Amino acid sequence: MRILLIKCHGRSLLSRIRPIVTEPLELEMIAAVLNRFSGAGLSYRLYDSWLEGGSSKDIIEKEKPDVLMLTGYVTAVEEILGLAAHAKKVSEKTAVWVGGVHAEGCPEDFYSEGVDAVFFAHALWGLDVLLKSYFEQGVGVANLYEKMPGVAYKDDGAGWVEKGPSAEGWAFEGPVPDRSYFEAYKHKVRYVERRGVALLKTARSCPHLCEFCYCRLLNGGVYQERPLEEVIQEIRGISADTIWIVDDCFLTTAARADAWASALEGLAAEGVHKRFIAYARADVIVRLQDYVKRLRVIGFDEWIVGLEAVEDAQLKALGKGVEADDNAGAVDVIRAAGARLTALFLVSPDDDAGDFRRLWAWIKGHEVRRFTVSILTPLKGTKVYEQYAGRMAAEGLARPARFDFLHLVMRPTRMPAWLFYLRFWWLSAKARLR
Structure with a gap:
């Protein structure tokens, strides 16, 4: 399984001036979960255009991932939906998953043709459960969502099903973020006048x-x-x-x-x-x-x-x-x-x-x-x-x-x-x- 994780940014005055550029901490937290399955045949790549430059669409076309994971704030909703649709044009087989703080509170904003699942509760725990089902139990991607609380997914009738959070999710402590990406782009990270x-x-x-x-x-x-x-x-x-x-x-x-x-x-x-x-x-x-x-x-x-x-x-x-x-x-x-x-x-x-x-x-x-x-x-x-x-x-x-x-x-x-x-x-x- 090849996974591409993208931090999406809305376009605004601040996105042009960029007085603050941070590491994509949420992606690094996900990366730490994904590392648990590297020996099972999972590989992944992180991408943040503010740190690397370039185009998210170009990265999707180059990587052609099995799973595309998108995250961003409310200002990035349109960007996320656009990238989801683009990924489906590149390959209909790509599963598109959306998460992040806006998805957590407003999953319905991402209910669209291009999105397959929205993680809205205990996302790190849910991802861990999902990948265990895939790699350890052989459950296919299309059938994974039914087994996972805290996710919204499309049913056969093209409607959306929301499965509420599980008590197990409250107790889950995700691993320490994998900061390899931060180390690679540390020189581009800043908080106003402070660097790195x-x-x-x-x-x-x-x-x-x-x-x-x-x-x-x-x-x-x-x-x-x-x-x-x-x-x-x-x-x-x-x-x-x-x-x-x-x-x-x-x-x-x-x-x-x-x-x-x-x-x-x-x-x-x-x-x-x-x-x-x-x-x-x-x-x-x-x-x-x-x-x-x-x-x-x-x-x-x-x-x-x-x-x-x-x-x-x-x-x-x-x-x-x-x-x-x-x-x-x-x-x-x-x-x-x-x-x-x-x-x-x-x-x-x-x-x-x-x-x-x-x-x-x-x-x-x-x-x-x-x-x-x-x-x-x-x-x-x-x-x-x-x-x-x-x-x-x-x-x-x-x-x-x-x-x-x-x-x-x-x-x-x-x-x-x-x-x-x-x-x-x-x-x-x-x-x-x-």
Whole structure:
């Protein structure tokens, strides 16, 4: 069996500028599962056009795989469907499987002629089960899907069948990612000005309940932390000097922060020193400020914090669960610890000129040097999406490619669209100038 794994990217302004280019961690996690079957006759190839250049279609034509695995975010839906259709034109025998974070929450977006199966729950476990059935039990590819929970597939009547997740999937711990691909293209990976930054996942989903956030819906909405010993062992094997922890919220409790600090202090005593970038909530930063200082000493030199808004009414409307004072406090705590803050803000299509001015005044007043601004983009499955779904459908702006947080998916209510974009890009330009 020959498998081709492709990381798909939607086309947007960021895809042209590319301030951040990461390793395809999800493909490297899949690769680690596939390695278990290399002795049984399985071979595979990873491909990410942002790292290798070239064309995904050309790679499909060259490889002519037995199985094509595609993954990407919501902005890549059209790209994924196009590549699936292209693969079927190259060879009708190619099985096309789709996975990733968008497929996990919205599998129906990939129900098309070119796609054979969509992995929407416990994908690594499901893939492991599927390949065991194929190699150890001799089950043909066409019959594999019926035996696997957490997958949607086409039945004989051309409809789609969704098999819910299995209890076994919750307990499955996938192997440590195979970072061979990262090592080959490490020189092309970057996080803004930092080069060769590796990604690390230490938990699934998020324990918080922000109503606009899609990440908390992943893993069936169940927050699960990986065993700390396993993660520390993975860190030992990462060649990069800087590691970006891509959990939606790394800091959660004092117990977790203490365990991590102790483990990393132990690594430092062994001579293993890393720099870390991680996400956190403002209220947790304030509550665990002593740990923010302690973690700074052992390498946590940048915190990415979703402040979102600077007024209590706006934060309440987002269902964020924090207050404006928490945001101000987090800025002070991170600065006092000697770490760098990257603040994330949202502007809403319902904002007026005063909202933009007050946001900029707050940023200046609190001397936030590094920040990004995104447009509120309700993602399917969230409570905020339910609130705006009718409006988005009626206005016809909500194509997948526009869900990059840089485009309006709803018409502004308090100013023309051109003026909203002007204010948005003016504020974004301020971020680059600072």
